[in-house]
Amino acid sequence: MKAVSFILALSAILITGSACQSQQKKTQTMNTAASANPxxxxxxxxxxxxxxxxxxxxxxxxxxxxxxxxxxxxxxxxxxxxxxxxxxxxxxxxxxxxxxxxxxxxxxxxxxxxxxxxxxxxxxxxxxxxxxxxxxxxxxxxxxxxxxxxxxxxxxxxxxxxxxxxxxxxxxxxx
CATH class of the missing domain: 2.170.150.20 (Peptide methionine sulfoxide reductase.)
Incomplete structure (x- = not known):
């Protein structure tokens, strides 16, 4: 039971981290293009x-x-x-x-x-x-x-x- 709870918690962390990285990457891409433009x-x-x-x-x-x-x-x-x-x-x-x-x-x-x-x-x-x-x-x-x-x-x-x-x-x- 503890192993299942651990796997579920780890999955949630990985999914949340992946979503945050994806959003961060989108923002970085936009900001990188915009930052070259004064x-x-x-x-x-x-x-x-x-x-x-x-x-x-x-x-x-x-x-x-x-x-x-x-x-x-x-x-x-x-x-x-x-x-x-x-x-x-x-x-x-x-x-x-x-x-x-x-x-x-x-x-x-x-x-x-x-x-x-x-x-x-x-x-x-x-x-x-x-x-x-x-x-x-x-x-x-x-x-x-x-x-x-x-x-x-x-x-x-x-x-x-x-x-x-x-x-x-x-x-x-x-x-």
Missing amino acids: YYSRTDTEKLHVSNAEWKKVLPPELYAVAREQATERPFSGKYWDSDVKGTYYCAVCGNALFRSDAKFASSCGWPSFFEAIRPGSVIYREDNSHGMHRTEVMCGRCESHLGHIFDDGPPPTHKRFCMNSVSLDFEPEQ
């Missing part, structure tokens, strides 16, 4: 005025291509397109808070979709007539990095679909 802050909301030449020095190439050159990741390839974990999404370029997971919905479009931004001014909009289409581009309200596009086919209450690139987003799960 403009990244989850608390500063002051508008940034940084040249693309400077962004190119501090951002990973895939993020730079999407955020600063308006590229788009392939549908169903981003890490957040089908995630349902509770938490907050931030701009991967500057750390600005953008969306809460409770505004995320399954749109089946292949990119993470939200029906509203976290607060007024967290995102800004610009007309986009590229690729023979008329769309509205969504950009970070702090650093003006490209996040994706907004459409009028979302769920109530806003009927909006913020169709975002996963690479442009950082995520922090709720504790």
Whole structure:
């Protein structure tokens, strides 16, 4: 009986330790990428005025291509397109808070979709007539990095679909 109790206690310790290491590894990965970027802050909301030449020095190439050159990741390839974990999404370029997971919905479009931004001014909009289409581009309200596009086919209450690139987003799960 003591051996069974010991094995159960040891299993619980190993499982808890593994979960803590996994969460710690996720946080370290995010912080390592963000720490190479002196403009990244989850608390500063002051508008940034940084040249693309400077962004190119501090951002990973895939993020730079999407955020600063308006590229788009392939549908169903981003890490957040089908995630349902509770938490907050931030701009991967500057750390600005953008969306809460409770505004995320399954749109089946292949990119993470939200029906509203976290607060007024967290995102800004610009007309986009590229690729023979008329769309509205969504950009970070702090650093003006490209996040994706907004459409009028979302769920109530806003009927909006913020169709975002996963690479442009950082995520922090709720504790």
